Amino acid sequence: MEVDATASGATLKRERVRDAILELIEARRPGDAIPSERVLCAELGVSRPTLRAAVDELVVAGLLVREHGRGMFVAAEKITQELISDRNAFGLPRAGGVWTSRLLEFRTLPAGARAGRKLRTSPAAEIRYVARLRLVDGAPMANEHLHVRADLVPALTSDELEQGDLYEHLRDQHGVQVSEAVQSIEPTVVSRAEADLLDVPELSPALLFERLTTDTRDRPVEYVHSLYRGDRYRIVSRLALGPRVEAPVPREGHPPGIPPGDFTGGDPVTFSTRGVVQQVL
Numbered sequence: 001m002e003v004d005a006t007a008s009g010a011t012l013k014r015e016r017v018r019d020a021i022l023e024l025i026e027a028r029r030p031g032d033a034i035p036s037e038r039v040l041c042a043e044l045g046v047s048r049p050t051l052r053a054a055v056d057e058l059v060v061a062g063l064l065v066r067e068h069g070r071g072m073f074v075a076a077e078k079i080t081q082e083l084i085s086d087r088n089a090f091g092l093p094r095a096g097g098v099w100t101s102r103l104l105e106f107r108t109l110p111a112g113a114r115a116g117r118k119l120r121t122s123p124a125a126e127i128r129y130v131a132r133l134r135l136v137d138g139a140p141m142a143n144e145h146l147h148v149r150a151d152l153v154p155a156l157t158s159d160e161l162e163q164g165d166l167y168e169h170l171r172d173q174h175g176v177q178v179s180e181a182v183q184s185i186e187p188t189v190v191s192r193a194e195a196d197l198l199d200v201p202e203l204s205p206a207l208l209f210e211r212l213t214t215d216t217r218d219r220p221v222e223y224v225h226s227l228y229r230g231d232r233y234r235i236v237s238r239l240a241l242g243p244r245v246e247a248p249v250p251r252e253g254h255p256p257g258i259p260p261g262d263f264t265g266g267d268p269v270t271f272s273t274r275g276v277v278q279q280v281l
Contacts, residue, residue, distance in 0.1 A: 062231025205230030
C-alpha cells in the first residue's frame with residue numbers, strides 16, 4: 001500500500017490517502033481496528049495533518065469510528081434502501097436489517113395549520129400524533145413523527161405502533177388500505193435533542209424524509225416526517241437509461257417495503273418523484 005510520492009497538491013494527496021484507507025476498510029469487517037495514525041503516516045509517507053484530514057472525511061461519511069484512547073475502527077455497515085426505476089416511478093425493496101419501533105409519545109391533538117393542510121382537514125380536526133424511535137437490529141436509526149387522521153383510526157393503539165406492520169394494522173383493524181405515498185428526501189443535520197435520541201454527535205449529517213400517504217379512496221391517511229442518521233443510512237438509485245430485454249422475475253428477492261413505514265406485503269410499492277433545483281443567490 002503506497003501513496004504516489006510525486007502527487008502534488010494537498011487536496012490530491014489527501015484523496016490518495018483517503019483511497020488507501022478505504023482499501024483498509026474494505027478488507028476488514030465492522031468493528032475491526034485499523035492501524036494507528038503514527039503507523040499509517042509512516043506507511044503512506046504523509047504528515048499527520050494530511051492523514052487526519054482524510055480520516056476526518058471518512059468519520060463524517062460514517063465509514064470510520066474514532067474511540068478516544070482506543071484508536072480507529074471500521075464503522076457498522078450502512079442500511080441501504082434501493083430505488084429501482086420502473087417507467088415513471090420507483091419500486092422500493094425492503095431495506096436491510098430487522099426494523100423495530102420504540103414509542104416516545106402518543107396522543108390526540110388538533111391537527112394545526114400545517115398538518116391540517118397536508119391531511120386536507122380542518123386545523124381543529126383531531127389527529128393521532130405519534131413520535132417513535134425506529135431501530136435496526138436494536139440500534140437507533142431514525143426519529144419519526146406521524147400525524148394520522150383520527151377519524152380514520154379512532155381505535156388506534158400503542159401496541160400497533162410498536163409491534164408488527166403499521167399498514168397491515170390499518171388495513172386489518174381499521175379498514176384503511178393505503179395505496180400511494182409521495183415522499184421527499186433532503187439533507188440536514190441533527191439538533192442536540194435529536195443527537196441524544198439517535199446516539200450521534202450534535203450537528204451530525206442526517207436525511208430528512210417527509211411522506212404523505214393516501215388510501216385507495218384518495219384520502220390522506222398520514223403525514224410523516226422522519227430524521228435518519230446520515231452515517232448509517234443511504235439511498236441507492238438504480239436507473240433505467242434505455243430499453244432492455246425483459247427477463248423472468250425471480251421468485252426470491254426482497255419483499256417490497258419502505259423503512260419509514262412498513263408495506264410488507266402485496267404488490268410492489270411505487271411513488272412518483274420530482275426533482276427540485278434550488279438556485280443559491
